[in-house]
Amino acid sequence: xxxxxxxxxxxxxxxxxxxxxxxxxxxxxxxxxxxxxxxxxxxxxxxxxxxxxxxxxxxxxxxxxxxxxxxxxxxxxxxxxxxxxxxxxxxxxxxxxxxxxxxxxxxxxxxxxxxxxxxxxxxxxxxxxxxxxxxxxxxxxxxxxxxxxxxxxxxxxxxxxxxxxxxxxxxxxxxxxxxxxxxxxxxxxxxxxxxxxxxxxxxxxxxxxxxxxxxxxxxxxxxxxxxxxxxxxxxxxxxxxxxxxxxxxxxxxxxxxxxxxxxxxxxxxxxxxxxxxxxxxxxxxxxxxxxxxxxxxxxxxxxxxxxxxxxxxxxxxxxxxxxxxxxxxxxxxxxxxxxxxxxxxxxxxxxxxxxxxxxxxxxx
Ligand SMILES: Nc1nc2c(ncn2[C@@H]2O[C@H](COP(=O)(O)OP(=O)(O)O)[C@@H](O)[C@H]2O)c(=O)[nH]1
Ligand SMILES: [Mg+2]
Numbered sequence: 001x002x003x004x005x006x007x008x009x010x011x012x013x014x015x016x017x018x019x020x021x022x023x024x025x026x027x028x029x030x031x032x033x034x035x036x037x038x039x040x041x042x043x044x045x046x047x048x049x050x051x052x053x054x055x056x057x058x059x060x061x062x063x064x065x066x067x068x069x070x071x072x073x074x075x076x077x078x079x080x081x082x083x084x085x086x087x088x089x090x091x092x093x094x095x096x097x098x099x100x101x102x103x104x105x106x107x108x109x110x111x112x113x114x115x116x117x118x119x120x121x122x123x124x125x126x127x128x129x130x131x132x133x134x135x136x137x138x139x140x141x142x143x144x145x146x147x148x149x150x151x152x153x154x155x156x157x158x159x160x161x162x163x164x165x166x167x168x169x170x171x172x173x174x175x176x177x178x179x180x181x182x183x184x185x186x187x188x189x190x191x192x193x194x195x196x197x198x199x200x201x202x203x204x205x206x207x208x209x210x211x212x213x214x215x216x217x218x219x220x221x222x223x224x225x226x227x228x229x230x231x232x233x234x235x236x237x238x239x240x241x242x243x244x245x246x247x248x249x250x251x252x253x254x255x256x257x258x259x260x261x262x263x264x265x266x267x268x269x270x271x272x273x274x275x276x277x278x279x280x281x282x283x284x285x286x287x288x289x290x291x292x293x294x295x296x297x298x299x300x301x302x303x304x305x306x307x308x309x310x311x312x313x314x315x316x317x318x319x320x321x322x323x324x325x326x327x328x329x330x331x332x333x334x335x336x337x338x339x340x341x342x343x344x345x346x347x348x349x350x351x352x353x354x355x356x357x358x359x360x361x362x363x364x
Pocket of ligand 2: 047
């Protein structure tokens with residue numbers, strides 16, 4: 001399932017980590033071929049999340065960098081990230097699936113066994129992110145697949161070339177892709193849930209098919225799905241979501257000049273549960289219980305995510321009085337007001353990368 005054009009993993013018995021083969025002073029990069037999948041209802045923010053990933057990596061204080069392993073993947077980064085940052089527009093609705101393959105490269109700390117007189121050493125690490133950006137309707141339950149994908153908040157323009165160049169991928173291929181993934185980023189859009197109440201419909205069909213495929217072909221060490229799952233509550237910047245987080249006492253503010261708010265790490269799971277239970281129209285509480293039943297709690301982590309972040313204004317600092325970064329133009333198109341400052345976009349991907357590396361005993 002892994003694209004053969006990517007670099008190959010080291011042979012199974014090759015020394016890994018700080019020792020490396022040959023000269024013990026040369027630090028070998030950790031290379032982990034990890035497949036990370038993206039899952040979410042239409043309009044939940046999948047394409048925008050991917051477009052914001054490059055911005056998030058660049059804004060991160062750590063020394064990560066992101067690049068594509070082929071031209072198409074770099075074209076996507078270039079076109080979609082430019083769309084967000086320069087044109088301040090959201091990506092066009094995804095019509096075709098795009099297969100993307102990126103490398104995230106940085107450093108990670110590894111224990112040395114006191115070999116260099118230090119407890120840990122910074123080791124270059126890179127892992128592969130293989131993603132499929134799909135039209136959301138393929139995740140639909142039969143009960144909702146006949147419905148039109150709502151156009152609200154959608155740019156509607158189908159003229160985006162990078163998306164046109166994709167190919168049509170059926171539901172089975174997407175399930176197969178997710179089943180072959182080691183980690184999955186699941187996007188839950190609380191704003192859509194409040195209006196349409198269909199998160200569970202989109203979730204359950206994929207979950208059932210995924211379970212069937214995984215347990216038939218791949219198996220699992222325990223009674224749960226083997227994948228790690230990063231659950232992201234999207235559009236945290238939207239006033240209806242931000243206000244819930246503030247009123248519920250979930251917030252903390254970054255100790256940086258921008259003082260960006262975020263949901264505290266230890267309470268993001270509660271926040272997600274609250275958003276699920278809050279759904280008056282739908283059955284989002286069933287998404288919550290399905291995640292708890294199908295995925296091992298040790299392999300699940302929750303995040304409150306915003307791809308575009310909050311409006312910072314002239315002072316380059318968050319303020320309660322004017323934080324909305326998304327606005328509707330006179331012709332009804334959703335636009336981004338100011339700088340894009342992603343919150344918890346690279347973090348879930350790095351968490352997955354590190355956790356998956358841990359399984360090999362090769363990364364933290
Ligand atoms: N407020 C806010 N809206 C967002 C964000 N990301 C996406 N959106 C909105 O959600 C719409 C759908 O996003 P998109 O990425 O196309 O969703 P996809 O169908 O899952 O790929 C966009 O056109 C925006 O209007 C975000 O971070 N904050
Ligand atoms: Mg999309």
